[in-house]
Structure formats: C-alpha cells, structure tokens
Amino acid sequence: MNFRAVPALLGAGLLAACTAPDMTPELVTYRHYVALGDSFAAMGSRSAPTSGPLECFRSADNYPSLLLIDAPVAAGQDVTCSSAVTADIPGQAAALTPDTDLVTLSIGGNDIRFAEIAGCFRRAMSETLDCPALLDAPVNEQLDSVPARLDEVYGIIAEDSPDARVIATGYLPLVSAGECPELEAVPEEHRAWAVALTEQINDVVRAAAERHGAEFVLPAGASEHSACAEPVQRWTDITGEETDAYPMHPTPLGQRAMAEAVLGQIRK
Template identity: 55%
Template sequence: MKRHILTSVILACLGLAACGTDSPVPGSAPVDVPVPTYNYVALGDSYAAMGSTSAETTGPDYCLRSSDNYPAGVLSDAQVTGLDATCQGAVTADLLRPRDAGSEIIPAQVDALADSTDLVTLSIGGNDIGFGDIAGCFLMAMHTRQASNCAAAWEAPVSARVAELPGRLDEVYRAIDERSEGARVIATGYLPLLAPGERCAEVEVLSDTDRAWVVSLSEDINRVVAEAAARHDAETVLPAAAADHTGCAEPGQRWVDFLGWQTGAFPMHPTPVGQAVMAEEVLAQL
C-alpha cells in the first residue's frame, strides 16, 4: 500500500537521537516530522452519501450527497484532500459503469479514482441485496400500524442476493486496484437498525420474526463486506458501540433512525451523529 514515509536521512537522525544522551545537542534544531497526507476518494451508496435532510448537497442532485456525511467529515481533516463520489441508491454496478438516473447520467464512481489516489472508503452492498425493498416493507408497517410480514415476502430473494454479493464486491475491488494500485481501501460497515432482542415503541408493530430477521441480515451483510475487504487486503470500519445506538436509542444517541423526524435523518439511514461517528472511526484508522 502507498505510504507517506520519512526519508532514510531523517530516520537515521531520529535513530541517533534515540541512542544518544538524554540532553539535547546544544544548538541543534528540532526535527520536523512530516504529517502523512492522503489523496482520498469516497465511493458508495446512501449510507455514505446521505446525512441530515437539511444539509446542503454536493454533486448531482439525484445523489443526495450531503455536506455532513462521513466522507465530508473525513475530507475536513487537514491530512486529507480529495472528493466524494458517493450516490444514493448505488449498487456495485453503479461503481463500475455510468448510471442512467433519468434526468442525468451519473458517471461510474470508479472514474473518480486516479493513480494518485491513495485512500478510498467504500460503502456498498446494501442495495445489491434489496435494502430498499426491505426498508419499504418495514416502513409500510410502521406507517399503517399493521403487523409486518416482511421476512416471509423477502427472505428468499434477499438470501439469494447475499450469496451473489461476494463476487460483485470482488469485481469492485479489482476495479479500484486497476485505477489506484496500492491505494489504502477502508470498507465501512452498515450501522445496524436494531440490536438482538431489542424492542421499542417504533418497532412494536414489527413481528418477532421480522425483528430477528433484520438483526441477522445486518450481521450477514457486514460479514460479507468484511470478508471481501480481507480478501483484497483492505480494512473494515464499524464502530464497536453501534449496537447501543440503533433506532431504538434515545433520539440524541441514535446513529441510525427508522423514521428520521426526531433526528433530521432520512428514514432507515444514518443520522447526522452517526455520520460524524463514522468519519471519526475512519480518521482514527489513519
């Protein structure tokens, strides 16, 4: 992987200083240790693109690329320069090929990569398994207050899509490596909407079967994402405390939200707080 390293001369000087006396050499100047910098590109779907509903957006209007999403948080760091190429609704194919959004054509996200790119974040896979269908089923139950039956309708097709996802992710990683060989890639996991055994007023209308299914599905996709990253010598970031900050947490503590109206988030997506936490996790990894 590309690394910004000190020259051998500076390393030698530091080594000599460490082996010398405890007192500084009279008249010696302090050694300036350069801070690593990164040329960064963010790739991915709405879990990366969409922050608060009130934030300004950048890039194509269709993408809902928020100015307070986690890529923006990473780009705000002095170590990082680059761009955000994320777009809501993206599947793996949209990273590799142009996307017809009706009123405009969205370029393939990997076209944002270059030889000079040495840091990439990647949030992809949720839409490949049908996240929109799943979220829509749960939201319909929540709005109508009629008991859900989402697993019965969607478990079989979603399981088939999960089985196909590793191959699709491998294709994405190969495309990243072709355009930015040696770049450091950090795959960001999906913040879970619900923790095991968790109940709250917002999800009371969901059946026990559906609650258990959405938990297992979150675990499945994050496992597939992490395994794909490992196959391609990439890293994975998912905040350790994510299960304590689901849509059932107090509004100010939610990193994701079911309906979004209490947190300024889009339904079934990360909250502004969740996006900020993910940015912090990525920067801590650096």
C-alpha cells in the same frame, strides 16, 4: 545524597528530554482521497446542503465530507450516490486516478434490497406485514452473489489506483435486539431477522476487504445506537423526524461516528 549534584542532574535530564528523538508516529498526509459508495455514505442530515445529480445527491455532512475536513488529505472527492449498487461503481470510479492513495467504500447493501427491506419495515409500523416471509428468499439469493460483485469492485479500484489504501465501511444497524419502542408494532422475531441480515452483509463486506488487503471499519457499539435507542443516541433512524435524518438511514450523529471511526483507522 549530594544536594549539590541535584541541579546538574536536573539539567542533564532536561537536556536529554530536549534532545531525545520524537517517538510520535509521523502522520501520513494522503495526496488524493476518493469516497465511493451508496446512501449509507452519501446521506447525512436532511437540513444539510446537498450536491450531485438528483438521483445521487449527497449531504454536506456525510462521513466523506467530514473526512475531507478532518482527515490528513491534500485533496479529495466524494462521488457517493444515494442509490448506488455494486454495478454503479465503474461510473464512480472515474474519479480514481493513479495518484489516488486513499479510498473509502460503502457498497453492497442495495444489492440485497436494502431499500425494499427498509420500506417493508416502515410499512409494518402501521399495517400487518411479515417482512421476513416476503423477503428472505430473494434477499438470500442476492446475498450469495454479493461476494463476487465486491471482488469486481476491488479489481476496478486496484486497476485504477494500484497504490490506494482502501477502507471499507460497514452498515450501521437500523434495529437491534431486545426492546424497541420505535418499532413496537413489529414482532421481535421480525426485528431479529433484520439484525441478523445486517450482520450477514457486514460479514460479507468485511470478508471481501480482507481478501483484497483492504480494511474494514464499523464504529464500536453500533448496535447500541440503532433506531431502538433514544433519539439523542441514535446513529440510524426509522423516520428521521427526531434526528434530522433521512428515513431508514444514518443520522448526523451516525455519520460523525463513522467519520471518527475511519479517521481513527487512518491514523493507525
């Protein structure tokens, strides 16, 4: 080997490294971000400050708020509402403008009586209740109507913000299959019904997003972080007493997990 050539080769390599084009994808900065949706987007930790009307309060550490801090957005607004159904989206859509180019959407769960389901399971922890028998028929009737309602929601977004990138977020499961110390008084087959129902509403939300050219996001491994997990691992909780969460809602850790999942999707 010609050792006299080594410095020249090294110099050429360094020069090439310095002059080679940067192949890192350019990070898009969005002009205007709007968060639409219900309590699974609105409600974070109980100890966090809240904003919005009393019936629509939203936590300062929910996933839209975290995205407003971490995501590449120039400006944005969180108009999520803790009790929202699809029929409430036209009111929230007042925040949309022709310049809105990023929208997150969490909606559909309350249309199938999420609050009633959650309340039933919470009561079933201390009294004998057959929540599937009480709620299966009305819930499935509502579930059948959700696709058309979501189509209307996407139509509103497309009309008000035709150039917006829309990311629909799925529902973090409250319970999972197998052992569940938090709900040991509730029969496993009843919990299996709730697990299947969460999967169904997420399938409906995902399908609607696909129909309208939107994207669907749910953090990987969500079923491993339900209220059946250890408190420090929970993304959702039943009582919220050990996680600073609102009962039957995402924990602060769950909101962070959703924010990270959405941020990862944004950066693709």
